[in-house]
Amino acid sequence: MNLETKVSTTDLESENPEGLGAALDADATDEQALEGQGRRKRRLWIALAVILVGAIIGGLMLTGGEEEVPFVNVGNDGSAPAVTVAIPGAGTLEGTINATGTLAARREMPVGVVGEGGRVVSVPVEAGEWVRAGQVLAVIDRSVQNQQASAQAAQIQVAQADADLAQANLDRALQLVERGFISQADIDRLTATRDAAFARVDVARAQFAERRARNAQLNVVAPSAGLLLTRNVEPGQVVSPGSGTLFAIARGGEMEMLAQVGENELATIPVGASVTVTPAGSERSFTGQVWQISPVIDRTNRQGTARVALSYDPALRPGGFATARITSGTVVAPRLPESAILSDETSSYVYIVDDENKAVRRNVELGMIREDGIAIASGLDGSEKVVLQAGGFLTEGQTVRPMMQD
Structure with missing residues (x-):
């Protein structure tokens, strides 16, 4: 006799409704956990890929896509290190000194009362006018x-x-x-x-x-022809020999700049040196010459005065501020970039490459320092192969492989 027993879900739920519901909830939770772990792994891989790509792009931006190797040491295969060299030659260099100072009349002539004075009747001139020698500047009642x-x-x-x-x-x-x-x-x-x-x-x-x-x-007259700079008297004023300066005249209209220069640089400026003067607030420049070097140095700032003669121009106003570019002389010497020059406790030096491709130290004396390089006053004649970069990595007598600079 076969007995078949059919148990339906409804029967099970009716018999144990709480146990069956719990089992179903557990299965759903396991599926959600597996899905969450998969999503976290995918996000981690994406983040790593983004970081790697950013690092590559950043490296290319910093190097500009190229890598400059001024000093390459092959090393492993026994070959000599490569160095960049150049033959500087010798050129004519103009030394320049930048200075500041004030504009002034080259020969300022103060004019006052010569006679016994009195009441001023009229003043027929104005500041800024040109006057001739003997011209009446102020008429005194007589x-x-x-x-x-x-x-x-x-x-x-x-x-x-x-x-x-x-x-x-x-x-x-x-x-x-x-x-x-x-x-x-x-x-x-x-x-x-x-x-x-x-x-x-x-x-x-x-x-x-x-x-x-x-x-x-009694009348106040101009002692010399020139440009009237100041007028300090008015009609009706009573003047006397003690009244001080009534007028100031720039003789011949000649101007100058009083350039303040450090005592070391002042010693290198010759009389007659060419100077380019630019007044403050102006885009125009004027050419002059040093006509006098101050024989005295200021104790407080260790500076002296270079007096620069200038021709008259309305833009040159006495008392104004100006900058000057002074030519301190010319020299014929090799010129090297700053990277080629080394120094230690004893002197400045460079490395040159001899005929046997060996690095040789050469002591040098530095000259003019310019924006385009440093002049070598002594130690080089310009025909040597000078190491331009990475000389600090070389040693005396080391064999190198010179590469001429393009």
Whole structure:
């Protein structure tokens, strides 16, 4: 007898509903955990790939896609290291010194009251105008002085009349002395009177000339032709010899720059050196020459003055700030980049490559330092093969493989 027992899910659920539900929930949780682990692995691989690509791109950007190897040591196969060399030759180099300073009149002439002074009647000039020698700059009232001059002229006439009378008296006495009516003593007295009268005429004339000279000095005049820089007087003002400077004139309109230069650089600047001057706030430059080197060094800043002569130009205003580029001389010497020059406790030096391709140390003395290189004052004649880079990795007598710079 076969017995078949059919158990349905409904029956199981009815018999044990809680146990069956728990089993189904556990299966679902396992599936979700497996899916989460897969997603985390994929994100990790993607992140690693992004980091690797970024590192490669960053490396290419830093190197510019190329790698400059100034000094390549082959090493393993026994070959000599390669170094970049150049034959510098010798060229003419112009030394330049940059300086700052102020603009000024080369020969500034202060003008004041020469005579006795007085009230200013008029000032017919303005600052910035050109004046000629002897031109009246300020007119001083001379009404009182003119009356004094008239009185002095009248005194000449009075003295001349007295002299004429004394001469006439002497002439008559000389006619009477021959007849014995007048003694010789009277003749001597009349002669002395006549001489004194003529002397008083000379005194009156000298006093009149003095008065006229004083009156001529009342007006303030230009002592020389030039550019009027300042005017410090107005009509109605009372001036005297103690009034100070009323006008300032740049003789001939000549200007200069007072360039402040360090004492070491000042010693290298020759008189007559060419200078390019650029005033502050201007794009124009002016060419001048050093006409005087200061014989004194300032103790506080250790600087001296190089005076640069400049021709007149409206853009050159005395008192303004300017920069200067001074040519300190020319030399014929090799020029090397800064990377080729080494130094130690004893001296500066470079490495050159001899005919046997061996590195040889050569002590050098440095000259002018310019933007395009450093001049070698002594130690090289320009025909040597000089190591341009990585000389610090070489040793004396080391065999190298020179590569000429393009």
